[in-house]
Amino acid sequence: MDTRSVEATRDKxxxxxxxxxxxLINGDCLEILRAMPDNSIDSAVIDPPYGLGKVPDPRVLxxxxxxxxxYAAKGGGFMGQSWxxxxxxxxxxxxxxxxxxxxxxxxxxxxQRTADVMGIALRLGGFEIRDLGAWQYxxxxxxxxxxxxxxxxxxxxxxxxxxxxxxxxxxxxxxxxKRWGTGAINVDACRYGYGDPAWPGPQEGDGGWGGGGSRLxxxxxxxxxxxxxxxxxxxxxxxxxxxxPSTAEREAGCEGLKQxxxxxxxxxxxxxxxxxxxxxxxxxxxxxxxxxxxxxxxxIQLIRWLQRLVTPRDGVTLDTHCGSGTSLIAAHLExxxxxxxxxxxxxxxxxxxxxxxxTRQGVLDLW
Numbered sequence: 001m002d003t004r005s006v007e008a009t010r011d012k013x014x015x016x017x018x019x020x021x022x023x024l025i026n027g028d029c030l031e032i033l034r035a036m037p038d039n040s041i042d043s044a045v046i047d048p049p050y051g052l053g054k055v056p057d058p059r060v061l062x063x064x065x066x067x068x069x070x071y072a073a074k075g076g077g078f079m080g081q082s083w084x085x086x087x088x089x090x091x092x093x094x095x096x097x098x099x100x101x102x103x104x105x106x107x108x109x110x111x112q113r114t115a116d117v118m119g120i121a122l123r124l125g126g127f128e129i130r131d132l133g134a135w136q137y138x139x140x141x142x143x144x145x146x147x148x149x150x151x152x153x154x155x156x157x158x159x160x161x162x163x164x165x166x167x168x169x170x171x172x173x174x175x176x177x178k179r180w181g182t183g184a185i186n187v188d189a190c191r192y193g194y195g196d197p198a199w200p201g202p203q204e205g206d207g208g209w210g211g212g213g214s215r216l217x218x219x220x221x222x223x224x225x226x227x228x229x230x231x232x233x234x235x236x237x238x239x240x241x242x243x244x245p246s247t248a249e250r251e252a253g254c255e256g257l258k259q260x261x262x263x264x265x266x267x268x269x270x271x272x273x274x275x276x277x278x279x280x281x282x283x284x285x286x287x288x289x290x291x292x293x294x295x296x297x298x299x300i301q302l303i304r305w306l307q308r309l310v311t312p313r314d315g316v317t318l319d320t321h322c323g324s325g326t327s328l329i330a331a332h333l334e335x336x337x338x339x340x341x342x343x344x345x346x347x348x349x350x351x352x353x354x355x356x357x358x359t360r361q362g363v364l365d366l367w
Contacts, residue, residue: 021332021336021337021338022328022331022332022337022338022340022355022359023338023339023340024322024325024328024340024342024348024351024352024355025339025340025341025342026342026343026345026348027341027343028341028343029092029320029321029341029343030091030092030095032320032341033092033095033096033098033099033320033341034095036099037099038098038099039099039100039101039102039180040099040101040316041099041100041101041104041316041317041318041339042100042101042104042181042182042311042312042315042316042317043100043104043105043106043107043182043307043310043311043312043315043316043317043318044096044100044104044105044106044107044108044317044318044319044320045106045107045303045306045307045310045317045319045327045330046106046107046108046109046318046319046320046321046327047109047296047298047319047321047323047326047327048087048088048108048109048118048320048321049086049087049088049321050087050109050110050111050114050118051073051086051087051111051114051117051118052111052113052114054074055086055113055114055117056071056073056086058117061117062120065089065090065120065121065124066124068091070089070091071086071089073086087110087114087117087118087121088121089121090121090122090124090125091125092125092320093121093122093124093125093126093127094124094125094126096125096318096320097125097126097127097167098126099318100167100182100318101167101180101181101182102167102168102169102170102176102180102182102183103166103167103168103169103170103173103176103177103180103182103183103184104166104167104180104182104183104310105130105164105165105166105167105182105185105309105310106122106127106164106165106166106167106310107133107162107163107164107165107306107309107310108122108162108163108165109135109160109161109162109163109298110160110161110162110163111160111161112157112159112160112161115132115161115163118163119132119163122163122165126167126168127165127166127167128165128166128167128168129163129164129165130164130165130166131163131164131238132161132162132163132164132238133161133162133163133164133237133238133239133240134159134160134161134162134238134239134240135159135160135162135240135241135242135298135302136158136159136200136239136240136241136242137158137159137241137242137243137244138158138243139243139244140156140157140158141156141157142154142155142156142157159239162306164238164310166183167182169183181312181315182312182315185236185309185310186308186309186310186311187235187236188232189308189309190236190305190308190309191230191232191233191234191235191236192233192234192236192237193233194233194234196233197241197242198240198241198242198301198305199234199237199241200239200241236309240302240305240306242299242301242302243299244297244299245297245298245299245300245326247290249299249300250290250292250297250324251290251291251292252354252357252358253353253354253355253356253357253358254290254291254292254350254353254354255291256291256353257291257292257349257350257353258291259289259290259291260289260290260291260293261289264289291350291353292324292350292354293346293350294323294324294347294350296323297323297324297326298326299326300326300329300330300333300358303326303327303330304330304333304334307327307330307331307334307336308334311334311336314335314336314337315336315337316336316337316338316339317331317336317337317338317339318338318339318340318341319338319339319340319341320341321341321342322340322341322342322351323342323347323351324347324350324351324354325340325342325347325350325351325352325354325355326354327340328340328351328355329354329355329358332355332358332359333358
């Protein structure tokens, strides 16, 4: 897509970018999508609100969605925020499916408790669900009520789901890929290198390769001993393990922004108390405060891998909820074109600052 096709959205908010390849639009994502042409975007990697508020009666919800209505959520979700009261409904995903090319993939993050309703919203919006994946990490903290006798009410959270969805093909797979350049995932570009911790399974010396007996080979189950390793690394799977972003990664470029204290960031709780996106006591939080105040920042490395997985070379990837700009940074580092929408002016300021920092670093490790 020629990025000039989003000129109609310029009056909806400030647009910034690196050599006009990366565009940030401050405005309502549904309105921005409605101003965009059909079949103009190659992929989407989106971290939308997880909707961690009160889940409605599913019969009421489905009735409203099937009637083309939006569910009017009340209250708040994550940290009591009203924007997280419920997941985006089919109306948004229908517009996203329209602007994506036939066969284009979308990666949509979701909450553990609300991935089911997010999937229904995507289906009603016209998407096919292709897979369910997970970002795996180890720093989650269980929010469990101790009811005695070694019993509680919650598991330790160590993953966040993502849904791999796809716009229906126009014709056959081959015809779709030839005409639109979409419909396939980039397997070789996303293989796990041997020893890469992003692959959480067995590594060298753990029984994953060689030796006798059955082995899970990348191409299927082989019952021959002494398997040769596939060249280029392991086949990409529906799990990617990497830690939450460090303070240095989150704050790079935000040094000149207004710094918020730990108390402000945690809603008045004492510094060192659990909360926000990294609930370990005091993790990444100091008395000097923070310039990047977005509460749910994803790792750049993770978003790069997902964008690389679903985006054709030099394609345009879209993020309807780009927050503090991680998806735009990732697209820059991958050599992709990107459009990001964000409603909050404050988060747009943070995204611009972060993007300015990373674009000065140069384009690295292009695939």
